[in-house]
Every structure is written in structure tokens, then in C-alpha cells.
Amino acid sequence: MCGRFAITLPHDAMAQLFDALPANDLPEVPNYNVCPTDPIHVATAGRRLVSMRWGLIPSWYEAPNDGPLLINARAEGIEHKAAFRQAVRERRCLVPASGFYEWTKDTDGNRLPWYITRRDGAPMALAAIWQDWGREGERQPTVAIVTTAANAEILSLHNRMPVILEPVDWPLWLGEAGPGAARLLGGAPDGTLDYHRVDPAVNSNRARGPHLVEPLAA
Template identity: 40%
Template sequence: MCGRFSLTATPEDVRALFAYIDLPNFPPRFNIAPTQPIATVRMEHGERRFALVRWGLVPSWVKDPASFSLLINARAETAAEKPSFRAAMRHHRCLIPASGFYEWRRTPEGKQPYWISPADGGLMAFAGLWDTWSDPDGGDIDTGAVLTTTANRTIGQIHHRMPAILMPEAFDDWLDTGNVMARDATKMLVPAPEDYLTAVPVSPRVNKVSNDDPDLQSEVEPEEPVAQASKPEKPKRASAGASKPGDGQMDLF
């Protein structure tokens, strides 16, 4: 799965890779967690656009988001058939810019976090889905999920799943929901090449959502015993209500 990731590149570098027409300004984020805003790139009227969505997809047909599970990930193998993701795979595919992600390896003593990022230090794109949920009382909220696939051999030593990462040459086809069918888009969701990513052990400080600084990505010697480290903190569920002007829904990014 993918439960934490980072986007620390400058707005200019992100725009250069993803070629959207907007000019957003945003700070570096070192520990992005579910229910927080995440950057996405989608196709609108033939042009790539930047948009913030809440991490945790809520399908448009859901009547009560408060009673609906938080869908931060979607399995690439089944997303095109699952009711929660089927429509988004057909009509609402997006790219999610990322500098890297965190994953936890189970050990006899507990869990050791790892920072996983491109070997060349650059940006990457997770394959993502988004949807809009409308409050019957007024207001809309865009939400999204990261697609995951089977881990390659490198990441498989840490966890059996990893984000589905798309290379720049695949961006156009992934975003082209008008001409590229969901079944064909699914074929793009494969494990990253073995030499694409590197993984280093990092401090269990990343387990705490409020920690959001560069030191989270510094390599450390695995702590012994790891059992003394806290478990990854689960972010609190965001309010189920739709965003309205001034409610702070996207203030975190």
C-alpha cells in the first residue's frame, strides 16, 4: 500500500515535468498523510490542469461519507471492476506528483520505516484516481486515491505492494480517458523497473503525522529494538461535509 508520501520539489520543477497550464504555489511537504490535500494533474478540455484533492476517495454515489471507508489506495488489478473505482478508472484518471514515499518493513521487533525515492533524485508520478462528491445541502469536494501494484523485487523486501508509477511517456495515454479505455489503462499499471527506486531506513519520527521536516528522509541505522518505536499514527478522519468557502479544507497544502 501507500500510506505516506512526500512532495518537496519546487512548484517550478513540478510544473516543468507535468506540463500543466496553471501556476500554483505550494510549500514542500515531507510527510503527506491520508485526509490531507494532495496535488493531482488531470486533463480538462485538452489541457493538463493542476488540482488539489483530499486524499481518500469518496465515490460520487456515496450517500453518507461518514460511514464510508477511507479509500486511500486502489488495487490496479481490480480497480476497473470494483464499484468504488470503476467510474473513476473510466473517466477520472489523474497523475499524483511525488518525490518519494514511505513504507514499513515488518521485523521481529516491530516495524522499520523506509524512505523510497527515485535513484536519480528526481520527481515521479503515481497513477491516481479522483472523483467529486456533492453534499445534498450544497458544496462539492474532490477526493482521490493512489493506485498500487505488486512490488518489484527491490521494494518487495520491504512490502508486497507499491504505488503504480508512470513514466513521462505514458502521461498522455493515462490521462486520455476519452480515447484510452480503462482496460487498456490498466495495462500501464506495472511494477517500476528494478533500478528505478532506492530505499533507505529512516527514523520512526515519520510515524507521527505532525512531523513534517527534511530529517524524516535522512538515512539512519535501524533502531534496536524497533519495538520501542511507535506504530505509524493513523490520521484523524476529516469531516464528511463538503468543502465550502472558508472552511479550511485545503489550507494544509
């Protein structure tokens, strides 16, 4: 899955990365502990860089908490899930991330956080889908990150991982290059990612600061 991530790129760097026009209300960066329900950066079709709430809210919810918090959408069968099928056909997007977190447990049940990045140091572009939600004329764009089975590297930490797309595939996922986006829903190739242990301080969604992604001292 993908339940927490970091984004450290300045707004102009994100806009340049996606060749996108940035909105005026983008979330503050850097953010080393992006959590569900936070506003996050999203690159949409039409190459706009905008802010959306992390946690897709289906159109039939009467309130944001009317059902499960849909921060992730499983790639397997996504086109058949009522909450996701229209969005994956019509509203695909990209979420920039510098890295994401995953957790294991020690023999005492303590949660041990790990920070995962691209081996080449490049930012990640996570496949995602979005949905407008609102009542009484107020609309809120909401987004879910698409996940898939973990590759060989991440499998030792978790059996799921976000779908990480290469730049050559961004136009296809965004619907700018014709049909065929479904074939992009696999995991990153083995050898793409690195990870290291980080301070358990990140277990708190209130934790902030660059120390959260630094390797834990031995």
C-alpha cells in the same frame, strides 16, 4: 500500498513537469509527511495542477466517514470495483511525489520506516483516479493512488507499491493518447527505485521537516 509520501518540488516546477496550469489554492510545499485526508497536488487531464483530498469518497457516501478510507485503489480488477470503475474510465490523474514511505517490523514488533525514491533522482508521477463528492451543492474533489504488486526491490519491504508512470506514458494514462491505459498498471521495472531507513519520527502524522527523509545514522 502507499500510505505516506513526500513532495518537495516547488509549484512552478510541478507545473513545468506536467506542462500544466497551476490552481491558486495548491497545498504548501515542501511537505515531507503527506498523510491520508491531506490536500495533495494532482495533475488532471487537460493539464491542470489542482488540489484534491487524498482519500477517494464514493458518490453514495452520505458523509466522508460512511465507509472505508479509500486512499489506494488496487490495479487488479479496478475496472470492476463499484467505487473506482467510472473514475478509472473517465477521471485518471497523476500525483507527483519526491518519494514514498513503507514500513517493516523488527523482532519486537516496532515499526521501522523506509523512504523510497527513484534511483535517477527524478520526481515520481503516481497513477491515480479522482471523484467529486459532496452534498447540498458543495463539491470536493477526492483522489486515490493506484497500487500494484511490488517489484523485486520493494518486495522485501511490502507486497504492494504505487504504480509509477514514466513521462512517455503520462498522455496515455490521462486519456490524451487514445485507449490502452490498462497496460500501464504494472509496477516500476526492477532497478528503478532505491530505499533507505529513516527516523521513526515519521511514524507520527504530525512530524514535519526534511530530517524525515534523511538516511538513519548507523
